[in-house]
Amino acid sequence: MKNKPSEKKLSEICRTCGARCCRYIATEIDTPTCKRDYDHIRWYLLHETVHVFMDHDNDWYLEVESPCEYLGPDGRCMNYEHRPRICRKYGADDLNCEFLSEDEPHVIRFSTATEYEDWLDDNKVKWRWKKR
Ligand code: SF4
Ligand code: SF4
Numbered sequence: 001m002k003n004k005p006s007e008k009k010l011s012e013i014c015r016t017c018g019a020r021c022c023r024y025i026a027t028e029i030d031t032p033t034c035k036r037d038y039d040h041i042r043w044y045l046l047h048e049t050v051h052v053f054m055d056h057d058n059d060w061y062l063e064v065e066s067p068c069e070y071l072g073p074d075g076r077c078m079n080y081e082h083r084p085r086i087c088r089k090y091g092a093d094d095l096n097c098e099f100l101s102e103d104e105p106h107v108i109r110f111s112t113a114t115e116y117e118d119w120l121d122d123n124k125v126k127w128r129w130k131k132r
Contacts, residue, residue, distance in 0.1 A: 053109035
């Protein structure tokens with residue numbers, strides 16, 4: 001198990017990382033198992049700034065790049081006292097920030113529908129609907 005860095009080191013890490021955790025939202029989605037699910041993910045990925053990824057627990061997430069409106073130009077939270085609970089629980093202090101991990105934070109991550117379709121094809125998944 002990794003040793004926890006000092007408070008000073010943690011603050012330095014957050015200060016220099018560019019506040020990556022304040023620049024997107026991610027919400028868990030159902031693991032895709034049928035044509036309808038595959039099609040929904042294709043639809044998500046046809047939109048700009050949307051990504052879909054699977055984490056190390058094999059859970060699937062929809063990610064949308066969008067900076068928080070409380071994020072200041074210096075990378076600090078401008079409403080720190082009233083930041084949401086999810087922000088309080090996430091971060092370098094508890095070492096649960098995925099960006100601090102030595103591993104890639106995602107097992108797999110898609111940014112375009114084409115990437116996802118290629119991955120489905122490579123895995124011999126039947127995702128195409130009959131044309132009408
Ligand atoms: S509320 Fe503050 S800590 Fe939370 S995402 Fe926004 S800027 Fe970051
Ligand atoms: S918690 Fe992680 S992503 Fe967020 S500012 Fe700190 S190092 Fe960066």
